[in-house]
Amino acid sequence: MQKNRALGSGFKGEKIVVIPRGMLHIQNNRALTHHLYITDIGYFPKAVSHYRKRPDGCPEYILIYCIEGKGGIKTGNRNHEMLPNSFFIIEREKAHTYFSHKTQPWTIYWVHFAGTSADHIYERFIGLNQGKPVSIPYQQNKISEFEYIMDTYKLGFTDQVFEYSSMLLHKLLGSFIYYSLKSNTRTESNNDDLVKDITEYLNEKIFESIRIEDIEKRFSRSSSTLFTLFKNKTGYSLIHFFNLIKIQKACELMNLTDLSIKEIGYKLDFRDPLYFSRVFKKYMGTSPSAYRKSL
Template sequence: MLRKKEGFAGQRAIVLPRTILAKYCSPNPLIAGAYITDIGYYPNAKFHYREREHGSDQHILIYCCEGKGSAQIKKEGYQLNPGDFIIIPQGVAHHYSADETSPWTIYWIHFKGNITNSILKKFQLKNSSYKGSVDYQDSRIRLFEDMYSNLEMGYSNDNLCYVNMCLQHFLTSFIFNDNYNVADKKQSIDTINVSISYMQQHIHEMIPLKTMAQSVNLSVSHFSSLFKKKTGFPPIEYFNHLKVQKACQYLLFTDFRIKEIADKLGIEDPYYFSRMFTKLMGMSPVAYRTKRIS
């Protein structure tokens, strides 16, 4: 297996000078509890490999957001897929590597401090493992980027305090994933459920995207983003799925003609309706009804 430690296209990394850590982090009561020593992002990190027989001087968090990788901590092996992460305690033998065929994209942080052992103990009590999984959250990535961008601007006392006070929030987002960003999660779920109910109530109409967004008091862009994140589909496409679902019921349980069914769904052009139905169901409305009869 080919192995290399760095050199991935698009990689980013900051190694904080150890003199800065000793002078401005470990003695500072605001951030001495937990502070970053190294931070980085490796996209599509083919052949990425690290092995430390005697462990690291810091704890290590690796978050896999794309691709795959593997790790061994002490003598236990772990497979990492998108959404998985590992936290490796300092001083513990380990190695990890990107998958050869689908190399991972990872966000990583090395950190230390006088409360970090307690943080890791809490994580291991919750997971009984060095590995965990989280749902993807834009806010988690934005928090990482915020910390990284501030460190890119240098090591002023304000920068170091801000970044390392954010670090505990970042770590908490992994350890308490169910609690993290719960207000936005709740809003997203409630908003999308309300909008789907609105679609069902207006299944006989053609609703513009703007009207859908207005029904839940959101901008078009924010609504579309929330909706696709929750359902996997753009709102209009999802609405068309509901229309086809209703059309299937008409075809199964009524004798309405195809044009009448299209009219009941607010679609003026029966040929457009037939194309939309066929694209989703894999057969025409007529064939669907014939299959039902047979």
């Protein structure tokens, strides 16, 4: 295997865009790009003897999308096999090696990205997939998105192009992370079903109060397990979500009925009108009376 065969080493049909390093500060300091931007992006078809070793890692995160052939990625003491229609994100500043298969060389699209949101995107990837390559259904539009981003840079390295490519990168990474959700184990699928059941249960009980004991009994799980799962899956605490849908229902009732604010609060099991008003304002940013007057 050729040592350290790197970017731009000459794969027939390759495409590479490297943002001039002197211009990266522009993206890092612009309101519409500092959160997420591209530093390099490319395409290597049938990359025979492709080999890259970075003992000190790379300043950016690297997404590698294998569409044909095979390859391998080593991060730390973990080895990952890359198969057709799989992707992986390499952590920034972490030692790594990646290489193409000797007899079935990979064809890959890849992108280096950075920005204030990059860490969060990587954390999302790790949290959903335990840091393993993700198999995804083949979709031509993913390839088209890579090609379109590379073509966009033909317009020049201008502020508008940097801003546009940042927005396109958000969409591209989102499409990969979305499919990473679908690659989880059956346990994850069961957890999704459980969260859906909890959500439906809360909506059924919207005109009532709920005790922790009720939830534990209904789903045969400890409250800590249920609360943690719900927060991880939805981003909301269970109590926050329950209050949120109650306030959404209150808004609906104000729009569609002549019930007084006190009656609406009581109907939603807020026995104290002042407490109802405080909760309503917390979620809606205005008092119930001001909200009704605005209708």
